[in-house]
Amino acid sequence: MPGLLRGVARTAVVAGTATAVSNRVSRRQQGRWAAQQESQAPAPPAASRAEAPAAPPAPDMSSKIEQLKQLGELKTQGVLSEAEFEEQKRRLLAT
Template identity: 85%
Template sequence: MPGLLRGVARTAVVAGTATAVSNRVSRRQQGRWAAQQQYQEPAPRSASYAEAPTPPPAPDMSGKIEQLKQLGELKEQGILTEAEFEEQKRRLLQG
């Protein structure tokens, strides 16, 4: 039973950390985009052709790097095993 409780606690810590980091990155990106929009003047539109859709923004690598650092710290503290660390790292880098 203690092993199960430890596993549940570890999962909760990893999920909570990932959620907090993800939320912080999202808020930071929204702030940056809002600041960029304030300084950009709208471009004149031409009625002769349809406007192409804008591609989605590139992922913010600094957020992923920060998450990887936090995962490494959890592994060093013994909260994550090597296998759990590798799985979380793989998920982070894929998504």
């Protein structure tokens, strides 16, 4: 009986690890696809760009802090790699 329980426990650990890895890979891939779709979005026609309203005012520091926290959470969850996190952080702080 102990051998059977050990085998069941080992199977549960392996299955749990495989599920966690699979979920992490799926989240990262979805993030990459979303970023790829954003970068491939067609640019609006020149006429509509001229009619577009002025850019919104620069966000205040509290919204930047909130966005940094969200980036940190995404990095912790494995959605963003270290390089992706640093790039997004640099862009956010540059505005």
